[in-house]
Amino acid sequence: MSFIECDGLVKIFKTEEIEVMALQGLDMTVEKGELIAVIGKSGSGKSTLMNIVGGLEKPSAGRVLVDGVNLSELSEKEMDAYRKKRVGFVWQKAGRNLFGFLTSRDNIISAMQFTKLKKAEKEKRADMLLELVDMTKKADSLPANMSGGEQQRIGIAVALANDPDILLADEPTGAVDSMTSDMIFDMFRKLNKELGITIIIVTHDNSLAAKVDRVLSISDGKVSTESIIKEQVRKRLEELSGEEYSLAEGLFDNSHEEYSVLDKARRLQLSKEMLGAAGISGNRVKVSYKDGNIVISGEKSST
Numbered sequence: 001m002s003f004i005e006c007d008g009l010v011k012i013f014k015t016e017e018i019e020v021m022a023l024q025g026l027d028m029t030v031e032k033g034e035l036i037a038v039i040g041k042s043g044s045g046k047s048t049l050m051n052i053v054g055g056l057e058k059p060s061a062g063r064v065l066v067d068g069v070n071l072s073e074l075s076e077k078e079m080d081a082y083r084k085k086r087v088g089f090v091w092q093k094a095g096r097n098l099f100g101f102l103t104s105r106d107n108i109i110s111a112m113q114f115t116k117l118k119k120a121e122k123e124k125r126a127d128m129l130l131e132l133v134d135m136t137k138k139a140d141s142l143p144a145n146m147s148g149g150e151q152q153r154i155g156i157a158v159a160l161a162n163d164p165d166i167l168l169a170d171e172p173t174g175a176v177d178s179m180t181s182d183m184i185f186d187m188f189r190k191l192n193k194e195l196g197i198t199i200i201i202v203t204h205d206n207s208l209a210a211k212v213d214r215v216l217s218i219s220d221g222k223v224s225t226e227s228i229i230k231e232q233v234r235k236r237l238e239e240l241s242g243e244e245y246s247l248a249e250g251l252f253d254n255s256h257e258e259y260s261v262l263d264k265a266r267r268l269q270l271s272k273e274m275l276g277a278a279g280i281s282g283n284r285v286k287v288s289y290k291d292g293n294i295v296i297s298g299e300k301s302s303t
């Protein structure tokens with residue numbers, strides 16, 4: 001059994017006029033200690049998935065198992081504990097992660113209010129986290145006196161305050177420049193390696209996604225493709241570190257092998273782009289078996 005298992009997740013949002021099906025039977029598994037990226041067009045369901053895995057929303061159907069526990073079976077109190085202690089959130093707008101009237105250190109300490117740690121222990125842990133995200137020098141600064149990237153690093157420290165097993169980051173680099181994005185992504189890699197924490201990052205930046213071992217692409221509320229890093233690229237990445245790493249940009253061209261994902265009922269989602277390239281426009285295709293391969297062709301070309 002995987003650490004995180006999403007089975008047939010469906011999420012329907014009802015507004016006055018319409019119903020939106022944000023997730024349409026999404027399956028996903030994440031192993032303990034994995035760092036994965038989730039990409040997909042706007043409205044494809046990425047945030048909805050993160051909110052459900054993080055226990056902020058309940059699915060309309062389907063289930064999420066974390067460490068073998070079905071989140072739907074938790075009492076309200078247990079769910080609250082799950083959200084506060086087992087999951088850390090990093091949001092796109094650093095402001096959402098921080099209180100503007102508190103210093104970096106106090107922001108981190110205030111996130112520990114539900115723990116049993118004594119004051120001195122909290123302070124010690126906050127200083128350790130500040131060092132981990134390389135922000136010791138800004139321990140006494142207010143968010144307003146820090147750059148977006150610095151605020152986001154404090155936001156990561158806040159997310160780690162209660163020593164969670166899972167870090168969920170929803171477009172953590174959406175509001176910063178590309179150099180800062182690189183730095184923040186490298187930070188997630190470092191935390192994943194050093195703390196062994198399981199991390200899921202939503203991003204719309206494919207060049208960032210290319211830096212992680214596995215990338216799930218969501219389309220219309222389902223996982224459509226899964227890209228796995230090529231072994232030689234992964235090895236090379238491990239050899240590089242820090243600054244060298246950001247300079248190795250060219251390395252990421254063709255870094256991953258992309259696979260389409262079959263759902264539980266063996267259905268396959270084909271991209272509009274690929275269908276267009278093959279000149280397939282109708283809703284009927286010919287599926288045939290040829291020389292060990294399955295061939296999909298349009299109605300006309302099959303005659």
Ligand SMILES: Nc1ncnc2c1ncn2[C@@H]1O[C@H](COP(=O)(O)OP(=O)(O)OP(=O)(O)O)[C@@H](O)[C@H]1O
Pocket residue numbers: 013014015020021022040041042043044045046047048049
């Ligand atoms: N609270 C809500 N009420 C109604 N509809 C919603 C709600 N939250 C999300 N949706 C709809 O569900 C779909 C998926 O939304 P979601 O926010 O998960 O997409 P996303 O992939 O995160 O998009 P983006 O890249 O823009 O952040 C969209 O059609 C969205 O309009």
Ligand SMILES: [Mg+2]
Pocket residue numbers: 046047048170
């Ligand atoms: Mg979103």
